[in-house]
Amino acid sequence: MQTMPHLFTPFPLRGVALANRVMVSPMAQYSAEHGLVTDWLFGHYGRLAIGGAGLVFTEAVKVEERGLGTDGDMGLWNEAQIAPLRRVTALIRQAGAIAGIQLNHAGRQAGRSPPWEGRGALPVEVMQRRDRGWPVIGPSPIAKAPGFHVPMAMTLADIADMCAVWAAAARRAVAARLQGLELHGGHGYLIHQFLSPTANQRTDGYGGSAKNRMRFALEIAEAVRVCWPADRPLFFRMSVIDEGGWHFEDSVVLARELKRVGVDLIDCTSGGIAKATPTDARNVAPGFQVELARGIRSAAAIPTAAVGLITEARHAERIVAKGDVDLVGIGRAFLYDPFWALHAGVELGADPAFERFPPQYGWWLNRRRVQLEREGLDNRSLP
Numbered sequence: 255m256q257t258m259p260h261l262f263t264p265f266p267l268r269g270v271a272l273a274n275r276v277m278v279s280p281m282a283q284y285s286a287e288h289g290l291v292t293d294w295l296f297g298h299y300g301r302l303a304i305g306g307a308g309l310v311f312t313e314a315v316k317v318e319e320r321g322l323g324t325d326g327d328m329g330l331w332n333e334a335q336i337a338p339l340r341r342v343t344a345l346i347r348q349a350g351a352i353a354g355i356q357l358n359h360a361g362r363q364a365g366r367s368p369p370w371e372g373r374g375a376l377p378v379e380v381m382q383r384r385d386r387g388w389p390v391i392g393p394s395p396i397a398k399a400p401g402f403h404v405p406m407a408m409t410l411a412d413i414a415d416m417c418a419v420w421a422a423a424a425r426r427a428v429a430a431r432l433q434g435l436e437l438h439g440g441h442g443y444l445i446h447q448f449l450s451p452t453a454n455q456r457t458d459g460y461g462g463s464a465k466n467r468m469r470f471a472l473e474i475a476e477a478v479r480v481c482w483p484a485d486r487p488l489f490f491r492m493s494v495i496d497e498g499g500w501h502f503e504d505s506v507v508l509a510r511e512l513k514r515v516g517v518d519l520i521d522c523t524s525g526g527i528a529k530a531t532p533t534d535a536r537n538v539a540p541g542f543q544v545e546l547a548r549g550i551r552s553a554a555a556i557p558t559a560a561v562g563l564i565t566e567a568r569h570a571e572r573i574v575a576k577g578d579v580d581l582v583g584i585g586r587a588f589l590y591d592p593f594w595a596l597h598a599g600v601e602l603g604a605d606p607a608f609e610r611f612p613p614q615y616g617w618w619l620n621r622r623r624v625q626l627e628r629e630g631l632d633n634r635s636l637p
């Protein structure tokens with residue numbers, strides 16, 4: 255009898271058990287309206303829900319309106335946003351996956367056009383035309399790059415309020431029946447802006463030394479942990495290295511501290527503070543961030559996920575089998591093939607009878623397999 259591939263072994267975290275090691279990485283669709291889930295998003299998450307991943311993350315959901323990266327970002331800053339999100343959660347949970355939400359605040363990266371319109375800073379007139387304007391905030395009044403908004407530096411009162419804002423969003427995530435929660439601490443967004451010296455030049459307790467720059471991330475994590483149920487895991491996405499003076503050694507210290515305040519897993523990515531994000535970085539190769547996740551896992555003794563150009567089932571299997579990481583995050587490969595994990599299960603021999611598929615599909619595919627095998631034909635070469 256064939257042994258179960260490592261990619262398809264369960265992974266328990268606090269009170270939830272992932273059926274396998276595949277995680278759908280958060281992927282913004284820029285398709286919400288007033289932060290609310292739209293028909294496109296129901297269709298999109300419905301497809302991802304039944305794709306066989308053990309854990310399906312939503313895209314970055316914004317904790318407040320000022321934190322919107324684009325007008326089409328999903329949000330969880332008011333009560334009306336809970337019920338539609340609960341339907342997304344239901345789609346994922348009904349399919350047997352764990353439903354995760356990523357929370358985020360764009361900070362100085364707020365107020366941009368969507369990728370296919372250039373991702374540039376929206377003109378000031380457009381920003382001001384909104385109901386209450388669209389104030390852009392950050393740790394220091396430093397723009398990401400020429401042409402981007404210069405944020406207003408957050409006061410100490412703003413920082414205290416921000417912890418409450420994230421906590422309130424986490425409470426709404428509980429109401430929406432999410433089972434995992436990830437804080438987006440990478441890719442140049444607000445939390446990362448506090449961590450990285452190129453964006454944070456504060457002279458108070460939140461700036462200067464690496465320890466001070468970590469304070470905001472830790473306070474947010476603590477505030478969220480308090481209202482996020484003890485039986486549900488808390489993730490932190492970290493740009494483990496960036497192009498603005500944040501180093502691997504800093505990430506090790508931060509990961510240890512996050513673990514201390516109740517974070518369960520570090521989702522390891524890189525970059526985004528000044529220029530590129532991993533989706534447009536140079537010198538990428540399959541699994542280019544696995545080394546970072548392996549390093550954090552061993553130095554900080556905390557579970558990790560690796561993400562970035564992991565596209566092939568056998569590659570994902572090797573990464574998990576080596577014990578480098580606990581989960582593999584799959585992003586664009588799921589856009590190409592929303593059944594990526596189901597197909598990986600078939601390819602790796604974990605699902606010869608299509609039992610991991612929803613029965614509405616799997617029953618027929620297995621019947622076809624039996625029929626073909628009876629005729630001496632190889633079912634595996636068929637789509």
Ligand SMILES: Cc1cc2nc3c(=O)[nH]c(=O)nc-3n(C[C@H](O)[C@H](O)[C@H](O)COP(=O)(O)O)c2cc1C
Binds near residue numbers: 281356491586
């Ligand atoms: C369409 C799209 C939207 C993304 N949105 C987010 C996001 O909301 N939050 C996040 O942390 N990363 C986001 N990312 C980055 C992915 O989660 C992932 O880290 C990256 O795409 C690399 O993995 P891949 O090579 O498997 O796609 C996005 C990527 C894509 C392609």
